[in-house]
Amino acid sequence: MNLLKVEEGAWKDISGRWRQLAGGFYSHGWSLELVESRIDGPFDWAKSFHHNSLEICINNLGHGIVYSDHSQLEFRPGTVGFYAIANKKLNAQRRAGEYTQFVTVEWSRSALAKELKGMEEWLLPPVKAWLEGKREEPLIGSPRPISPSLKSRLESLLSGSFSQPSLTLFAHALSLEAAAEVLFEPNQADIKMCPFSPAHKLIVEKAKEYLKEHFTSSIRLHDLARHVGVSPSYLSRLFSKETGMSISDYVRNLRIEKAAELLKRGDYNVTEAAFAVGYSSLSYFSKVFCQVMGCCPCVYPSPKRLVNKRSTP
Missing domain, CATH: 1.10.10.60 (Homeodomain-like)
Incomplete structure (x- = not known):
């Protein structure tokens, strides 16, 4: 399946851009993507979600909501969180009238399970259940403030100073850091929120x-x-x-x-x-x-x- 066609089709109605920064969901098992746009009207964000994937959203600007029948996750500026589709539908909306900018890390179930092998006991229980295919309900994690470390790495990535293959290596490391930051119990209870990109x-x-x-x-x-x-x-x-x-x-x-x-x-x-x-x-x-x-x-x-x-x- 062509990821570019799937993603571009999902974001075709916004007056901005979607760009794949590195990786590939179907070829590498992970994909790092950037969305920058002004949302002029109600927008169904869930059209870009992939089956059997866990997505981590690093939300810099704008507000977004991801929700199911039983839970809801609100992304505010300067927060990071995750969600995953299971056997039941997951919904998402972006607030109209706002400029939005966020980076997503999309992990396939198999690739993420391979990366986290041996660390399962420290994962959040719902994440562990999803990785093992034992969860029926969609997975929605509580948002946290973006850490200074993740912010700094993302700033470096978006600066455009990397060339292949260093870009792929750096982006993969960033994707792992994002997973480590939200899929395990946090080490810091209070981290300042701050913007991360030009x-x-x-x-x-x-x-x-x-x-x-x-x-x-x-x-x-x-x-x-x-x-x-x-x-x-x-x-x-x-x-x-x-x-x-x-x-x-x-x-x-x-x-x-x-x-x-x-x-x-x-x-x-x-x-x-x-x-x-x-x-x-x-x-x-x-x-x-x-x-x-x-x-x-x-x-x-x-x-x-x-x-x-x-x-x-």
């Missing part, structure tokens, strides 16, 4: 573009988050991590820098500059201007003012 930079840049176009008006975090396709809380954390400042501070700086430009040109007085960049209170504008520029707007350098000052006897 895709998060695209989210922040898109947010910056929106802010630059709308900074003179009132900007709601909810509207900004919807525009870039992530949750408001995730965008706030991501923006602060990437820029070193909050979204409100970034907007403040945009406004003051634009006001300073208007004053420097000499075409606007202080009141006009304040109103032009979205401030309705002159006193508050002056206070913020002093904080950002280090001086009051009334004495900020203006070419016309300097000329007038020099011409005064």
